Amino acid sequence: MRTSRDDPPSRAGLRRLAGALLLGGALLGAALPAGSPAAALDAAVRTPVPASGYRNAREAVRSGVRDYNAGDKEGAARALEYAAGQGHALALWKLGRMYAEGDGVPHDDLKAFEFFSKIADENADEGPDSANATVVASAFTALGRYFLDGIKGSYVRPNVERAYEMFNYAASYYGDPNAQYNLARLYLDGTGVTQDVRQAARWFNLAAEKGHPAAQALLGQMLINGQGVPTQRARGLAWLTLARDAAEGPKDQWIVSLQEQALAAASERDRAEAQAQVDGFYRRSARAR
Incomplete structure (x- = not known):
């Protein structure tokens, strides 16, 4: 069977890969700080876990989600820390996101990295069909982003090869659109891989079909410019329009700008065809729900 770099690693290979996240050494590309035991990579060791006031991890997660939605993020963190100590994947993921964003807890990328590592x-x-699949895929994608840039002042050094492995596994095995988008960016920019705009277009397309706005926008731009794919101006404008429809706030202003430029340059025929494709996309999405 023909294999390529886009083939996901084997289960055994993944187990070794994920295990190395918590054991340090080769995967991190740097030794742990002096005096730091390998166990310090385990988020449960670094995070104080309150005395049990819950019957089980599932009950703690329910309580944590309830507190979070009610605005009591401190209470949510306490409940989630208890469930995380029991290895509950959703609790680990939610805490990782909270520390990554400084959402109700102090911003701490290293702590977030360790929670995501524990999930992996x-x-x-x-x-890919398991109950935890979405959470696991998201954790691998988050780890990929941390490996891409490293975490300043910590043992997590930039390691583009490991970032590629994280993105590729989540994109190929789990079909995670965020991972597919990140993998496409590596190919588009030639970061850690040989630049390959056709591969970039392929991964952008997979993420775009799942409603990823940034992937839709960049795929649309590539189709309009004929970059790595045959020029298809109407289809490119359609993707950009879908991306603009999903754009959120100032962070997505670049999407709005790209769509406005493409729309201004499009012929009436391309505009009409693009709108028909947009309408078709929404109809298919509604049927799929």
Whole structure:
């Protein structure tokens, strides 16, 4: 069977890969700080876990989600920390997101990295149809982003090869659109891989079909410019229009600008065809729900 760099690693290979996240050394590309035991990579060791006031991890997660939605993020963190100590994947993921964003807790990328690492280590055998699949895929994608830039002042050094492995696994095995988008960016920019705009277009397309706005916008631009794909101006404008429809706030202003430029330059025929494709996309999405 022909294999390529886009083939996801084997289960055994993934287990070794994920396990290395918590054991340090080769995967991190740097030794741990002096005096730091390998166990310090385990988020449960670094995070104080309150005395149990819950019957089980599931109850703690329910309580944490309830507190979070009610605006009590401190209470949510306490409940989630208890569930995380029991290895509950959703609790680990939610805490990772909270620390990554400084959402109700102090911003701490290293702590977030460790929570995501624990998910990868303990759920390496989760299949794409499992209950935890979305959480596991998201954790691998988050780890990929941390490896891309490293975490300043910590043992997590920039490691583009590891970032590629994280993105590629989540994109190929789990079909995660965020991972597919990040993988496409590596190919588009030639970061850690040989630049390959056709591969970039392929991964952007997979993410775009799942409603990823940034992937839709960049794929649309590539189709309009004939970059790595045959020029299809109407289809490119359609993707840009879908991306603009989903754009949120100032962070997505670049999407709005791209769509406005493409629309201004489009012929009436291309505009009409693009709108028909947009309408068709929404109809298919509604049927799929």
